[in-house]
Amino acid sequence: MTDTENRTHAEDIRAVPVRHYGRWVAGVIIAFVAFIVIRSVVTNANMQWDVVGQYLFNDRVLEGLVNTLKLTAISMVIGVVGGILLAVMRMSPNPLAAGASGTFIWLFRGTPLITQLVIWNYLALFYPRLGIGIPFGPEFVSADTNSLISQLSASLLGLGLNEAAYMAEIVRGGILSVDAGQLEAAAALGLSRSKTLRRIVLPQAMRVIIPPTGNETIAMLKTTSLVVVIGYFELMVATQQIYSQNYRIAPLLIVAALWYLFMTSVLTLIQMQIEKYYARGTSRATATRQKWANRMLGFRFGNRDQGGQR
Template identity: 85%
Template sequence: MTETQHQTRAEEIKAVPVRHYGRWVAGVVITFVAVLVIRSVITNSNMQWGVVGDYLFDDRVLRGLQNTLILTVISMVIGVVGGILLAVMRMSPNPLASGAAGVYIWLFRGTPLITQLVFWNFLALFYPRLGLGIPFGPEFVAADTNSLISPFTAALLGLGLNEAAYMAEIVRGGILSVDAGQLEAASALGMSRTKTLRRIVLPQAMRVIIPPTGNETIAMLKTTSLVVVIGYFELMTSVQQIYAQNYRIAPLLIVAVLWYLFMTSVLTLIQMQIEKRFARGTSRAAAERTTWASRMLGFRFGKGGGATR
């Protein structure tokens, strides 16, 4: 076969792209349903968007929002610090430390959070006084439990200690993801267990720990609404107090929804930046190049969308 004939036959081959008619049909249906839902939400007079605008930046709502953020941050700090400590104890060769951490995780993950909040709020029913001293001996410091356990304290204890149990498993999973050969190498170099954990294990484990920790933070932001059962003033409590007076239930619930959506969106953006930082120099770095729309809503556009052609 001559070179001219070979070129002629090669030119006759034309690649025909695969037609994905099902995708187009699904896209049209989803767009149509989305337009109907959006139109219904905007034009529905029961939403009372004017009332939503009046109360969106109300002082009581903003004060509740501030308390929600404070509660989220402090509870997550307690949860992360406690989770790291529990994870280290859980993996300790000391059977007492490992057993104590296991019992803690079993207890706090095995009971509902709302029950734990109520328990801490009514701790005085079990221990009217709390103190420090020698067992079966004199007390050095003692105080009335009711004066120590305020709704804010009970909320922190309930949320923070419960979160520590879940963070312990997240941290433990991150530590176990590090290759055991690196631990053996560190031990051969004479590094202590604590130094190995701080210098070698945790920096690498953070790539595995950060994503679920970000999810736990977002979940904590919404879980703070449970403290309404112990009377702590946060976003949902403020909204409930307002609509208990003016009976504008629907628009005030929308106010709470809008603020929760705004805060979770901000936290998601922060989580994305932290994940990108810890993914630098790894094969995951390219995978972390996601946009806000793809992370928040699942929308994927362009070549980076990952769609097959």
């Protein structure tokens, strides 16, 4: 083969990357808009950044922050445990258990959370006393409802039970994602229903359950601000109490927003690590998704090598 033919063949197979001018234009526009927004926020005197710095680590703000984290953690524990129990009941062959679970989910998902919080806080209006005893018979233990249901317990009951209704559907979806053949194999090996659930179903379902559970946790962190309607002291109540005294509304709202952004960012990083842990064994799928993502972003891998092979 002559040199001319070699050059012609090389020119025929040379890969020329596609020019994506639209991406460059979009990138310039986005960067310009971002610059304008950031400059406006930083230089806006109404933001009162000096006041934001003054109250960012205020004692009352930090106390409200701690209470917000406590509400989030305890409510999510109630929600996750209750959600697993409700999901198992919902899938039970026992019609009474399935019906009770379905009714609970229907009730708590069908009414606004803020309404549930108010009802729990004023439960004494419906039941002045709560106790344990025999129906239509003697009562063994009883107490005044107002002494049992505090603002904290009303907040936890409202947030936790409402979350359990949503977590039940998330867990049920994760359980249904496990191949039915594995359940048949477990039954053939003589495993009980509870052992099959613990050792086979739930470990695999976690890959489906974890991402929405992480989203629910982040949502719960922000949803705790609804307890302001019953007066429980958390982050938003703390900032409201402060700006009701000094009338610095804008900077104190920014203080609350910054803390929420910080906490949700931390939870997002934790969620990513948990997802990575439960995604072990699926590296091939991850690599494939990354490959296609890189291609969508305009990267090219091995074009010259592929051209040479042709």
